[in-house]
Amino acid sequence: MGATLEIRNLHVSIDGAPILKGVDLVLKQGETHALMGPNGSGKSTLAYALMGHPSYQVDAGQVIFNGADVLELEPDERSRMGIFLAFQYPVSVPGVTVANFLRSGINARRKAENPDDPGISIPEFRRLLKQKMDLLGIDHKFAGRYLNEGFSGGEKKRNEVLQLATLEPLIGILDETDSGLDIDALRIVAEGVNKLKGPGLGILVITHYKRMLEYLQPEYVHLMMDGRIVESGGPELAQTVEDHGYAPFFEKFGLEATEE
Ligand code: ADP
Ligand code: MG
Numbered sequence: 001m002g003a004t005l006e007i008r009n010l011h012v013s014i015d016g017a018p019i020l021k022g023v024d025l026v027l028k029q030g031e032t033h034a035l036m037g038p039n040g041s042g043k044s045t046l047a048y049a050l051m052g053h054p055s056y057q058v059d060a061g062q063v064i065f066n067g068a069d070v071l072e073l074e075p076d077e078r079s080r081m082g083i084f085l086a087f088q089y090p091v092s093v094p095g096v097t098v099a100n101f102l103r104s105g106i107n108a109r110r111k112a113e114n115p116d117d118p119g120i121s122i123p124e125f126r127r128l129l130k131q132k133m134d135l136l137g138i139d140h141k142f143a144g145r146y147l148n149e150g151f152s153g154g155e156k157k158r159n160e161v162l163q164l165a166t167l168e169p170l171i172g173i174l175d176e177t178d179s180g181l182d183i184d185a186l187r188i189v190a191e192g193v194n195k196l197k198g199p200g201l202g203i204l205v206i207t208h209y210k211r212m213l214e215y216l217q218p219e220y221v222h223l224m225m226d227g228r229i230v231e232s233g234g235p236e237l238a239q240t241v242e243d244h245g246y247a248p249f250f251e252k253f254g255l256e257a258t259e260e
Contacts, residue, residue: 002028002029002030002170002199002202003028003029003065003066003082003170003171003202004026004027004028004029004064004065004066005025005026005027005028005063005064005065005070005083005171005202006025006026006027006062006063006064006065007023007024007025007026007027007046007050007061007062007063008024008061008062008063008064009022009023009024009060009061009062010022010023010024010046010049010058010060010061010062010063011058011059011060011061012042012045012046012049012056012057012058012059013056013057013059014045014055014056014057015055016057018059018227019042019045019056019227020042020045020046020049020227020228021226021227021228022060022061022227022228023042023046023061023224023227023228023229024229025204025222025229027171027202027204028202029170029171029199029200029201029202030198030199030200030201030202031202031203031219031220032197032202032203032205032216032217032218032219032220033202033203033204033205033218033219033220033221033222034204034205034206034207034212034213034216034218034220034221034222034238035204035205035206035207035222035224035229036207036208036213036221036222036223036224036237036238036241037208037223037224037225037246038208038225038246039208041224041225041226041227042224042226042227043175043206043208043224044175044206045227046206046224047085047173047175047206050063050070050078050083050085050173051075051078051085052071052073052074052075052078053075058071065078065081065082065083065171066081068081070083076108077112079105079108079109079167079169080108080109080111080112081112081170082109082169082170082171083169083170083171083173084163084164084167084169084171084172084173085173085175086160086163086164086172086173086174086175093146093147093148093149094146094149095146096146096147097143097144097145097146097147098142098143098144098145098146098147098159098162099125099129099143099144101147102125102129102143102162102163102166102167103119103120103125105163105166105167106119106120106125106128106166106167107119107120109167109168128166129143129166132162132165132166133162135165135195136158136161136162136165136191136192136195137191138158138162142155142158142159142162147159153181153182153185154182154184154185154188156185157181157185157188157189157192158188158192160174160189161188161189161192161193161196162192164192164193164196165192165195165196168200168201169201170200170201170202171201171202171203171204172193172196172201172202172203172204173203173204173206174189174193174203174204174205174206175206176189176205176206176207176208176209176212181209183211186209186211186212186215187215189212190211190212190215190216191215193205193216194215194216203218205218210238210241210242213235213238217235218235218238219234219235220232220233220234221233221234221235221237221238222237223237223241223249225246225249225250225253225255226253226255230249230253231249
């Protein structure tokens, strides 16, 4: 049976202001979901709350992963369980290479599963890393770069996808927060994620880029408005948003239109 992430009636506030007002979402290993919605609807808040960011106060609701109460766990424990959040390590770490970072991530996962695990051997890790970089079309030199130091937007995205590929999480959550993401960076993420899609990986892509959805072809599409998932469906929902924007949904759900 595959791993399942269940978000039930999640309420989250920032500085006392309610942002998420009861989010329900079930994401299974092997499925690809997209979360769309206008700016300010709470998409990134959901991602930060799932990560365990301290500024995001969970007021009510539950997040269950394979029977465990995720909200009780530290961010690194969530990661070791196999929940990956793309922006988990946004800071640059001078002196730590991409390769070192990935190797310690793999070893942390292995140790969480078996405390006696001696860790991945260097030759085995090199083979794995090369294989993943080749799969994703990433130059091998990238592995020797210091993590996030001077990374361009595209390189940060490459790094995210390479993390996703090598850490092999059960559930991957990618928030395309950067509104300045250029076409290349978008393509890096979309093509990379497409190659990683498979029965072992559940994906939640948070995006307002139509192009991303065209590349990714998620089976499930969710629409978030005013801190709730107001509608869920298949690719036709993304198409409706593309054709008509969010205005009809603001009207349908009796919400005040913000921006699109
Ligand atoms: P989205 O990702 O859908 O654009 P966000 O989750 O970033 O939406 O934001 C949802 C709401 O929360 C917005 O009204 C935003 O102004 C507010 N918000 C987000 N981050 C913060 C913060 N750090 N402090 C205060 N308010 C915030
Ligand atoms: Mg956002």
